[in-house]
Amino acid sequence: MIRRSLEQPAAFAELYDRHERVIFRYAARRLGAPKADDIASETFLVAFTRRRDFTGSEDARPWLLGIATTLMRHQARTEAKAWRGMLASDLARTDIDQIDAADARLDAKRLAGRLGKALARLPAGDRDTLLLHTFGELDYEGISQALSIPVGTVRSRLNRARRKLRAAIDPASSQEKEQSHGRNLAPAPSAD
Structure with missing residues (x-):
């Protein structure tokens, strides 16, 4: 064509x-x-x-x-404004009279805020790679072609972006994992 x-x-x-x-x-x-x-x-x-x-x-x-x-x-x-605006529009459409739902919205607001900030802080290449995969529905090869980068770089960028977003969702869990370097810190079972 x-x-x-x-x-x-x-x-x-x-x-x-x-x-x-x-x-x-x-x-x-x-x-x-x-x-x-x-x-x-x-x-x-x-x-x-x-x-x-x-x-x-x-x-x-x-x-x-x-x-x-x-x-x-x-x-x-x-x-960056769109991420914040998306959160505001979602909150505007909810029914605030439901007490149980209000707690969930507050948690979601905090989470969306952390995710929005984490996305904004990602290096442009990592963010573009993640969003091409998520929103553009491209596979690794497609992202490689779209950004003119090797497939290995796509994998690295996606891994790094996912890791940073996971840390934004649950900072405590991420810190524990970093301190233990991913190792299980539970004591080994004793041989009786």
Whole structure:
């Protein structure tokens, strides 16, 4: 499709029709729907102008998601606000008259706040890798293509990002594990 569009630019519309929803959904999960339209449109504009540079496989999705990710890096502040805004909109939709649910919401608010901060503190490469896997639904190879990095780097980044998010969810558990270096500290059973 992409190669054909070099001679027949109208053929690029087929690529747009096939992948626009995926790009929009990925951007909407990261930035919210209002910005997702802009990112999706700009992604296809960049892809169209750079279609001669496409060297990927038959699946253009990783290439397009890579372009979208690069565009979203410029929206880093907006992304951090979206995480906080997502929490606020979730709380606004809940029924605060239910006492039991209020405790759960407070716990969720604390957890979402810690996760939002942890995501914002992740290095851009780790965050992009995690969100391409989670929101973009790409496998390791797809992320490798999208970010032009080796698969081993994808694995390292995902592992590091997951570890940091786990620590944000349960800091006490993470500290214990670090102090024990993952070893079981229970005394060995005595031989009687």
